[in-house]
Amino acid sequence: MVGRAPATFQQRNFIEQHHRHALPQVFNVALRITLTGDLDIPALRTALTQLCARHESLRTRFVKDGEEWWQEILRPRPVDLTVEDLTGPGDTADGSVAEADEAEVKRISAEVAETRFDLAEGVAPKLRLLRTGPSTWVLLFLLHHSTCDGWAVSILLSDFAALYGAAVTGEPHTLASTVPQPTEYARWQRETIGDKADQRVLKYWARELEGASFPHGLPLDRPRPETLSGQGRVVLFHVGADVRADVERLARKCGTTPYAVTIAALGRLAGKLSGKPETVVFVSYANRERRAFESLMACTVAGFPLRVRTAAEETFTGLVRRVTLATTEAIDHVMPLRRLAKALREDLGVEIPDRVPLGFQYQNSLETDIELPGVTAAVEDLAVPASRSEFNLGLVPAGDALAGYVEYSTDLWDHATIEGWAADYVSLLAEEVRAALAE
Template sequence: MFVGRTDDQVKIRGFRVEPEEVAQVLGRLDGVRQAAVISRRRTNGESVLAAYVVPTEPDLGDAAEQELRTDRWARELSRRLPEYMVPRTWCTLARLPLNSSGKLDRTLLPPTAPLAPAPIDEVHQPEGPRPVAVALTSVEKGLRDLWAAELDLTDAEVDPDASLFDLGGHSLTAMRLVNRIRETWGVEYPLTRLYQQPTLRALTEFVDEGRSGRVVRRGPATEQQTRFATLHSRHARPQVFNVALSITFSGRLEPGALHDALENLVRRHESLRTRLVRESSGTWRQEVLEFRPFDLPVEDLTSQGEPERQEQLRRLTEQATETPLDPFTGDVLSARLVRTGAEAWVLLFVAHHCTCDGWALTTLLKELAALYRAAATGAGHGLPPAPPQQVEYAHWQAAHQEATDRRRTDYWLEELADAPFTPDLPLDRPRPDALSGRGGVIRFTVPAEVRAAVERLAARRSTTPFVVAAAALGRLLTTKAEQDDVVMNISYAGRESREFESLVGCTATGFALRVRDARSGSFAELTDRVTRTTVLGMEHAMPPRRVAPAMRQRRDIRIPDGLAIGLAYESSLDTGIDIPGLTTTVAEIAPSASRSEFIMVLSPAGDVLEGAVEYSADLWDAATVEAWSRDYVRLLREGAEEPLTDEAG
């Protein structure tokens, strides 16, 4: 039966409709005891029909079953009524609210939910792990907001796989969406395509491709690409994933030849024109885009005075480092050439970290020099004709992990079983619930005599300078935190196959280095312990986040998504560029942001070690980190120059 009123005529998309008529048909459907249909006005002024149903069987509280039942009623109505008369929002009630006259009391009706039918085969899914919720990319969020506004829904109510028309859209909605997409993203979306594939997911993929270019091939994302995609979409300051260089040229540079060299780099290496796309399952894939001409803006500052020139260069450098790149559109490389003198130039070169690591950066710089020489002289560049690519690396990596993950996981379950994952370091201010991403970089130098002492100690203990550096950092942090052990994430090159040694892509992975009993005792003995742990860690290298599920299931121990402390020793990074007629210097530049709480990077440079600490400004002041850097160099000196004893000998 139905409960309604006879003077209730509304206009739906230009058609006059009596909701009472719809309620009569709805009330005769199987499973419906009572029904009422009213019109509601969306925030955009459009009227839609809302249905309220009292079912013959009581609600069991199963949302999936309720959704199936609502979907069945909507389908049955669509076979009996014109499409515009089918309600777009629904609500099931135990009883309809009536006034004292026995008529429907509309003021007591609750809000209705949009119709979002679920296919039967998607309702009863076997139990298992669900995809981890991942933050939306800028295009995904913009399109979801657009759909929500047009359909008068909340963001959470927009199912990316539901039909626009099942969510209450119609031909006018479709036209408005197409117009807004053109205005906002400059992409011409065919109206016929929207009718053929009327889902937000299909729309997002089309807009992404329209902004980025034609896809020439696809493949699974590497573990590193997946990680960076997730972190980039979540981080408040995604420019922290910029790998930025300031390359100074002194001499007679040919800008045209440099432009040609950069374009040929992009042609050769697919990672420099690859975008990352999320699958419906929540996993990621990589899509290689067709080569498009690469833009190299040139700015001439030679007409300005020295103070103005330096200030403008500083502003341009800051702009380059602070502008986020976008791995979701394939905008992963940018460059700007600045002329600062008659024979003085600065190239601001920025790549997204998902395209390169320290090893790959060395390859890029060597190839840039070779390609420049070839463009300037007309001679051959002498580079291999077919460099390895990330799609092939992704397939190799998946097979390698399948073959080795069980052995690696078993090791880490033992090594990290009782590890202190979060060091209790003194803070300059209370820890916030979530880090904002604000940060800075403190640079320091390990003097030549200290580096030499480190290398002598490493040779005596049959280990590497990295191990000595890690032991000193472990002693610093455990001393500050007043605890015996510390766990830090170690950046590891991950070039485990000769086939991919010259790959321009990020293969760097990480493993957890647990430094035990670090606060006191012989530094040489501490170095020996760290050596053993490091060798085992490298043999079983696996990021802690991949150990986390097994640790939780088998040991009921939770490993944080990212470790607070990180250490990288960039012995593979070589920033030398050999171009005849030009003197070049390469300097890394960093944005005012932080990927984690505390990351130390050490790089051999000449006869010294150049150090940098990337730190969270939510936790520490620059002065604190500067003092810790001085303490680190002192501990490194004291440890490396520690007199030999019989025990340590």
């Protein structure tokens, strides 16, 4: 061990959820990186070793001392990366993967994605390199969510590309010589925020959440079990370039961002499905306003409950503007929901749940395009068949369009139901935005 500090608020949240969730592998962040070309495997090992040495979060373990969780930083060590050769007589002359090999790649990918982390042992990335053809490889990269968020994944991929390029060419990389570390972030949190709840923040949330209805009220395909199993699936969908362009036009017209437009549409859809005049949505955002921590390889995500009030007589433009104002105020008073629920109960006698079953993310900080010398790299996420919440919708800018996903509990809904709602969301978003622009 070379360093120790209290866990960050985000790390503590993930540690607690990891130990409470029926399927803790739901907090895995799994990447499949397909590499095509002249891969330099020794350079790859060097780059991965240097990446883990550069970022302490990639060699951290979590231990409990009394009531406090601590992050302990382990010494850097060489990455052990062996090549698993899946090629065989079925491979084609041009190096593409035969069907049997691709099936095996998918099986191994799923196996890696579902690997559970032992937080006390450490959250070092779990790596596997598969050779799938004469000039094709698949690098499987598994992280724990306590280590990273979308912003951090972008940092990781960018640094990896720079380190691999330097290892291949022998030229020095141009990365900063030092980067901020999670231990520094934890100490900054304690010094600036502390563990004592701010009464100004508590009074704001007590007013904002008074009378809020936290259950989403979405119709279920089967009765709700007493305890959810954690099992889940993901539905992928697509918001076309024309709709995205309209979303951005409306955002500019309202003096806001595409986030406000897209979550307003989710509120409208949820209201139509549930028949309720409002929907409480848990919103996650990058929380990277402080420049000193822009290059921090860690999870800094913060979140807050947002009441999307969808009164029938209000225009969509009005809803977007109200969502924008509520979001701005919420970010100014943000506090981890579990801390907030406990503090409201103990300090003000106000009861709110410490979980919101419906979530939303607009991940405009995720960047997965990387350039490697002599190699083409394609990065994709691997989904774990589990769900962190009951229903969680996310959008990620992808070229001129938006890639969408819905992670949902299979205890509550059928796949076809969620596919239908995803299609309804895209249609409703297009219609509402088009009408608002015509006003």
